[in-house]
Amino acid sequence: MRCLLLSFDYDNYAGGKTKLEDLKGKYVYIDVWATWCGPCRAEIPFKKKNEGKYHDKNISFVSISIDVQKDMEKWKTLIKDKELGGIQLFADNDWNSKFAKDYGINSIPRFILIDPNGKIINADALRPSAPKLEIQLNTLLN
Structure with a gap:
């Protein structure tokens, strides 16, 4: 079942803020994570692979960190050190x-997949390491 997605408006590592509405017209694959989360960090190589494979497709990869505010510098350092791509956001609370x-x-x-109209395709989407994610993205994007 698809339903309307509630929005976000978070600080972007690249500068400024990013809202979900800024990405309208594209599929959006959201990764909710934190720097201290081992399973989250284990997904990084797979996420980078997907970002590379689909860089010229109609999809935005968005990572939303739920680290505590005092760890914002740790978040920024990890993004730089791991050369994370996509849109890197820091949740407000x-x-x-x-x-x-x-x-x-x-x-x-936690991963969430959204369609170009801002509706949820899957509120508990497959992880980047799941082979079936590539099949799902290929079906949507081709």
Whole structure:
């Protein structure tokens, strides 16, 4: 079942803020994660591979960190050191951010796939390491 997605408006590592509405017209694959999360970090190589494979397709890869505010510099350092791509955002209130609460996010990593109209395709999408994710993205994007 698809439903309208509630938005976000978070600080972007590249500068400024990014809202979901800024990405309208594209598929959006959201990764909710934190720097301290081992399973989240284990997905990084797979996420980078997907970003490379689909860089010229109609999809944006968005990572939303729910690290606590005091760890923002740690987040920035990890993005730089791991050469993370995509759109890197920092949630406004860690686990208590409106986005995390609205989606009942109580464990990470969590992935969400959204269509170009801003509707949820899957609120608990496959991880980048799941081979079937590539099949799903190919079906949507080709």
